[in-house]
Amino acid sequence: xxxxxxxxxxxxxxxxxxxxxxxxxxxxxxxxxxxxxxxxxxxxxxxxxxxxxxxxxxxxxxxxxxxxxxxxxxxxxxxxxxxxxxxxxxxxxxxxxxxxxxxxxxxxxxxxxxxxxxxxxxxxxxxxxxxxxxxxxxxxxxxxxxxxxxxxxxxxxxxxxxxxxxxxxxxxxxxxxxxxxxxxxxxxxxxxxxxxxxxxxxxx
Numbered sequence: 647x648x649x650x651x652x653x654x655x656x657x658x659x660x661x662x663x664x665x666x667x668x669x670x671x672x673x674x675x676x677x678x679x680x681x682x683x684x685x686x687x688x689x690x691x692x693x694x695x696x697x698x699x700x701x702x703x704x705x706x707x708x709x710x711x712x713x714x715x716x717x718x719x720x721x722x723x724x725x726x727x728x729x730x731x732x733x734x735x736x737x738x739x740x741x742x743x744x745x746x747x748x749x750x751x752x753x754x755x756x757x758x759x760x761x762x763x764x765x766x767x768x769x770x771x772x773x774x775x776x777x778x779x780x781x782x783x784x785x786x787x788x789x790x791x792x793x794x795x796x797x798x799x800x801x802x803x804x805x806x807x808x809x810x811x812x813x814x815x816x817x818x819x820x821x822x823x824x825x826x827x828x829x830x831x832x833x834x835x836x837x838x839x840x841x842x843x844x845x846x847x848x849x850x
Contacts, residue, residue: 806822
């Protein structure tokens with residue numbers, strides 16, 4: 647499923663550079679969505695700025711592809727070699743059990759982005775002078791679904807945690823997901839995000 651291809655070369659500054667590609671998996675996602683890699687319009691970003699709500703009263707998904715299967719393939723892709731689509735994939739994954747037409751169109755948008763970036767992948771450039779240096783970047787989106795979903799649904803006030811951890815100058819762990827607790831302030835959501843990333847960071 648992963649079919650990761652690894653290419654190693656020397657960058658202009660003499661450092662070793664590793665490029666991890668999953669073009670075969672991307673092709674399967676594009677094909678499963680019914681998109682044409684040559685004729686379909688491409689997009690420059692994998693996700694819109696606004697979140698993807700439940701759309702409970704929206705039209706049903708009727709686009710002739712298996713929504714859950716495509717989301718599953720996209721999750722393999724974002725977890726292995728394409729961290730920049732993690733936010734978009736996770737938004738689609740929330741609706742796997744009851745996808746609407748709006749969610750399917752969003753997933754197709756992701757497919758069109760993959761058409762444009764098919765030959766891109768994760769670039770690792772280990773720094774030989776700082777091989778064991780650990781850098782961590784974490785942020786949170788406080789109650790990001792508020793005013794986008796039903797105000798009586800507790801999910802609409804959940805915040806989102808996003809983080810990436812670098813070792814030796816290369817990203818090795820990343821995530822974008824809703825918090826399990828409901829934060830009552832921006833400060834609390836930041837603490838929850840910090841606590842979450844520390845569960846990965848401290849063992850490293």
